Amino acid sequence: MEGPSDGSSLAIIHQKSVRADPRIMEAGNEKDVVMDPNEKHVETQLGQLGELDKDNGKSEARGHTGGLAMLWKNQDDGKLLSFSNNRIDLELKLEGYPLFRASGFYGEPQRSLCGNSWRLIRQLAGESNLPWCLMGDLNNVLHLSDKRGGRSYPGWLIQGFQDMVSECNLIDMELVGYLFTWEKGKGTATWVEVRLGRALINQEEFSALIREYERVGKILGCKVARGAPVLSHMFFADDCYVFCKAYEDSTINVIEMLRIFQKASGQQVNLQKSSIFFSANTVNGVKQRVCSTLGVNEAGEESTYLGLPNIVRGNKTALLGFLKDKMRKRIQGWEGRLLSRAGKELLIKTVAQSLPSYAMNVFLLPVKTCNEMEQLMCKFWWRSSKNNKGIHWKKWDDLAVHKSKGGMEF
Numbered sequence: 001m002e003g004p005s006d007g008s009s010l011a012i013i014h015q016k017s018v019r020a021d022p023r024i025m026e027a028g029n030e031k032d033v034v035m036d037p038n039e040k041h042v043e044t045q046l047g048q049l050g051e052l053d054k055d056n057g058k059s060e061a062r063g064h065t066g067g068l069a070m071l072w073k074n075q076d077d078g079k080l081l082s083f084s085n086n087r088i089d090l091e092l093k094l095e096g097y098p099l100f101r102a103s104g105f106y107g108e109p110q111r112s113l114c115g116n117s118w119r120l121i122r123q124l125a126g127e128s129n130l131p132w133c134l135m136g137d138l139n140n141v142l143h144l145s146d147k148r149g150g151r152s153y154p155g156w157l158i159q160g161f162q163d164m165v166s167e168c169n170l171i172d173m174e175l176v177g178y179l180f181t182w183e184k185g186k187g188t189a190t191w192v193e194v195r196l197g198r199a200l201i202n203q204e205e206f207s208a209l210i211r212e213y214e215r216v217g218k219i220l221g222c223k224v225a226r227g228a229p230v231l232s233h234m235f236f237a238d239d240c241y242v243f244c245k246a247y248e249d250s251t252i253n254v255i256e257m258l259r260i261f262q263k264a265s266g267q268q269v270n271l272q273k274s275s276i277f278f279s280a281n282t283v284n285g286v287k288q289r290v291c292s293t294l295g296v297n298e299a300g301e302e303s304t305y306l307g308l309p310n311i312v313r314g315n316k317t318a319l320l321g322f323l324k325d326k327m328r329k330r331i332q333g334w335e336g337r338l339l340s341r342a343g344k345e346l347l348i349k350t351v352a353q354s355l356p357s358y359a360m361n362v363f364l365l366p367v368k369t370c371n372e373m374e375q376l377m378c379k380f381w382w383r384s385s386k387n388n389k390g391i392h393w394k395k396w397d398d399l400a401v402h403k404s405k406g407g408m409e410f
Contacts, residue, residue: 086108098209100130103134105121115160130208213257277310
C-alpha cells in the first residue's frame with residue numbers, strides 16, 4: 001500500500017503456509033523488510049522497522065496457516081482498536097490526511113463459513129463513523145469476471161458478498177496492475193486465477209475529505225438561511241451535492257479534491273451528467289468562469305433530479321403541475337377498460353394515490369394541486385363509461401373516511 005509522500009508507510013501481510021525469503025517493499029527512500037509472521041525470529045526482524053507493539057501488532061497463525069500483521073513506521077500514527085484471528089482494526093492519523101480506520105481482514109476460506117466473515121464485516125462497519133478502508137484477502141469475489149478458469153463461482157456466494165458490500169455502503173477500489181491475486185495450476189490446462197484480495201472503502205472517505213478541505217479553508221460552505229448551519233455537502237442515493245462559494249480558488253480546490261477522491265477510490269466523476277447551480281445573486285461572468293474551469297454545464301430552470309425539479313422558484317402550483325398531468329394520463333389509460341368497483345378501488349389506492357407520495361416527502365404540495373388530483377380520482381370513481389360522467393353520490397371527503405363509518409378509506 002503506497003504511503004504518503006512524507007515517507008511513512010503502512011503494510012498488511014497475510015501468509016498461509018508460506019516459507020519464502022523476506023520481501024522488500026520500497027517506501028520513499030528507505031527499505032522496509034517484511035517477513036513471514038510465522039517465523040520465530042520475526043520480532044527481531046520487525047525491530048528494523050522501528051517501534052511496533054509485538055503483542056498486538058499481529059494475529060498469531062494456527063500451525064502453518066493463517067496469521068495477520070499490520071506494520072507501520074511511526075508508533076504515534078496508529079492506534080489498535082481490536083483484533084482477532086481474522087482481522088486487525090486500526091485507527092490511523094497520517095500527516096495531511098483526516099483520521100480514518102484501516103482494517104486488515106482475512107476471510108474464511110471454507111465457502112460454507114463465508115457467512116461468518118460477512119457478519120464480522122457488518123459488525124466492524126457499525127463500530128465507528130470514521131472513514132474506513134477494509135483490505136486484505138477476503139476469500140470472495142464480487143463478480144463472475146473476478147475468476148478465470150475452472151468452474152463458475154457459486155451465485156449464492158457472489159450475491160451474499162454483494163449484499164454485504166451494499167449494506168455496509170462500501171465501494172470496491174480499482175485494482176491497478178494484474179487483475180488476479182490467487183492462482184493454482186499455472187501453465188496447465190486446469191490453471192485457475194481468482195481475485196480474492198481487494199480493498200473496500202465507505203462513502204465516509206469522501207465526506208471526510210470534504211470536511212478536511214472545509215476545515216483548512218480550501219472550500220467555504222453555504223447557509224440556506226440566516227442563523228442556519230453551514231452546509232458543505234449532502235449525499236443522496238449514489239449522488240453527492242457539494243456546496244461552496246463561487247470563488248476561483250474554491251473552484252480549483254474542488255477539482256483537486258475530486259482528483260484525490262478519484263485516485264483513492266478508483267471511481268470517475270461523470271462531468272457530462274454533473275451540473276452546477278448558482279444563487280440568484282451570482283453574476284454571469286462568474287458563472288461562465290466557474291463552469292469553464294470545472295468543465296460542467298450550468299443546470300437550467302427546468303432541470304430535474306429523480307423526477308423532481310431542482311430549482312423551486314415562483315409559482316409552486318405551476319411548478320408541481322406535472323403531478324396532476326401524470327395522474328390524468330394514468331387515469332385516461334384506465335377509462336377504456338371495463339372495471340368493477342373493486343378494480344377501481346384497487347387502482348386508486350395502489351397507483352393513483354401513490355404517484356405524488358415521493359414528491360410529498362420533499363415538497364409541501366399546494367392545496368389547489370391536492371384538490372385537483374382528488375377531483376380526477378373522484379371522477380374516475382363515479383364515471384360509469386368514458387362518455388358518462390356518472391352521478392357523484394358522495395363527496396370525496398366522505399369517501400376518504402374508514403369503511404366502518406361508511407367511507408372507502410381513500
